[in-house]
Amino acid sequence: MIAEIGLAVLWMAAALAALQLIAGIIALRPKGAQLGTLVRPVAVMQGVLVALAFAALVTLFLTTDLSVKLVADNSHSAKPFIFKLAGTWGNHEGSMLMWVTIMAVAGGIVALVEKRLREDTLIATLAGQAFVSLGFYAFLLLASNPFERLPEPAPEGAGLNPLLQDVGLAFHPPTLYVGYVGLSIAFSFAVGALVTRDVGPAFARAMRPWVLGAWIFLTLGITAGSYWAYYTLGWGGWWFWDPVENASLMPWLAATALLHSCSVLASRNALRAWTVMLGVVAFSMSMVGTFLVRSGILTSVHAFAVDPERGSFILALLAIYIGGALTLFGLRASTVTEGARFSFVSREAALVFNNVMLCGILGIVLLGTLYPLLTEAMGVKVSVGPPYFNPVSAIFAIPMMLVMAVGPLLRWRQDKAGRITWPVAIPALISAAVLLGIVLLAPRVSLLSALGLAIAPGLALASMMPLRGRKLRRTPLATWGMVVAHVGIAVALFGMASESAFSTEKLAAMNPGDSQQVGPWRVTLQGIAPVAGQNWTALDATVAASYDGGEPTMLHPQARTFANPPGNRTESALKTRWNGQLYTVLGEEGEDGRWQMRFWWKPFVPMIWYGGALIALGGLLALLGRVSSEVRRLVATGKIAYRRERQGR
């Protein structure tokens, strides 16, 4: 019954989206204005209905209703609650339903709260949003119905991949989806503003919170995903330039560029065409990411060719949305003037430079990710991995970091380089000193790591410079946000460079009682014992680790075995200190009865994820700053209106 209700509600929501689109289009014509009043309530209602459909699917998963095909294929009655919940979106159909849910709910919120934008631009935006949603409704209802029933209920479910049975991963996909969908709202705003020729500061201010929100979630999603890969895959790697990772990185790069150019448009009324273009690119990258992950094309071009239905559907949507948006942009580009001018030495110029560099990195990642697919289609299999991505993206990333250190110190529109000599010279000297120190003391550190280690402290200091001479308590939250996020970049950079320059590895076959030295740590295998969890059993090693002869701490790396479905997973054990992390893994038992143990000492590696968290926190502060000043402004205008009314009487 619940499944049928869910499906019915989903159809109704799709119908409302169609109504929202049609009413929106008619309302934008000269004689259809009265239909415009329909658009907002319909958008809200659509959001409510689709949320109900999603709630229905969650209920089916929580109660493990095995007569529903999706539940039987992806869940199991013995799974812990949290993974039953996560099972809802841990599969193709569920994740697509989650996508439309977030999109429609976000559209409903725009309809409810957006009051500053010109009414016709808002209607065009909501119509655009409905147009995007309709494609996904069609995809769900025609090609991937999540509520399909089985002719006979299954006796038991097939379960969830053990690698995915991890709390971190349970919330990883929704985080990224919120990010992707936030960018779809930015896209709709861009389309709306193009349609009504209203590309200006008001449009940028309406779009900015959505871009910021999407960017925060993408940052969190990427950071959490990287940490998850680091501690579950069991080899100490934290970024692999894997296509799935790249699929989340590309929208982030585009969103970062969009965020900055959107700010310039909102406060300086410059970079109009550039901002609209980035809005289109950012959402395209979300769609490309979804296509890569959802079509199965990554395992092989041929796997895609065997069952091309889903992939083709997403590809067709991608072509329609992006092609449509670019055509619209081409038609209207001449009417979008560039806006206010600025000189070569100005904050706008620094932002433009870095936007171009971000686009360069984006181009490299996109090409490197798609290239193996292209050559495979031509019959040649090649791999593009870290030896390509690291140095080539650095060509763009290093100048970007340097300009990023200087940019926030510059004034808008026009500035003199001589004015900021000292605030720039001090961090530059620090970076140069660090670089010299590395070259002299640790000549074997690779060039990229050395540059990273040197740039990071200078960048961190330069990023704090905008606070000098300010009263800290009266500094706007948005400025704090920028400072924190930029420092976060420096912190993460330092962690990455330190990890690649200074990690030490120890692989050893050990008997209980044996000891090994890894970096400053002395590790002793004390014993191996079987343990059991709710749906797994494991071998559990007790490892005593002492840092530099200090008190030993006990670590418990495990090798887990799952039953439903069968599978294995190593569970590494980590010991974090202020200056790094000890990473221990229990491998297999050798023929001589000794255990394969793996240990790494990774100096300052947690800074990678602390940095990611700081970047997200910076975004959050900026968002809070913007929203609170909006609220203050609304309250103030409300008060003025109230007073006027009273005086009038």
Add this chain to the structure above:
Amino acid sequence: MRYLMLALALLLATPVVAQDMLPPAPYAYKQLPDPAQEAKAQALMETLRCLKCQSQAISDSDAPMAGDMRHQVRTRIAAGEDPEAIRQWLIERYGDYVSYAPQVKPITWPLFAAPLLFLALAALLLRKRFRRSTNSGDRA
């Protein structure tokens, strides 16, 4: 000393290469005694793809085949082979797919041309932008 090491390495290497794909490959989970050689081997292993896994280097994988390949790489490094020669040997055996570092060939030219193209595009875009804006910046 170097000759002794070489002799030792050869002594270790020959029987091992002979039985190459048999399971107990000693250097799959064991490091080379010489840290400099191990660092060389590690750097190479990080750029070789595990053919049985999805997107993992052989230095990051529990798959038996990755273990065998690690063993191959370590014994060959210990025997004094050049890392790039080992890469070429693996490419001959398994195809370009095994190397995460794309090889410069006609089919990968666009991959190497792209960064230059992007740089040129970026320079063009920025130059256009700033020339126009500095002209109009001379106001008043």
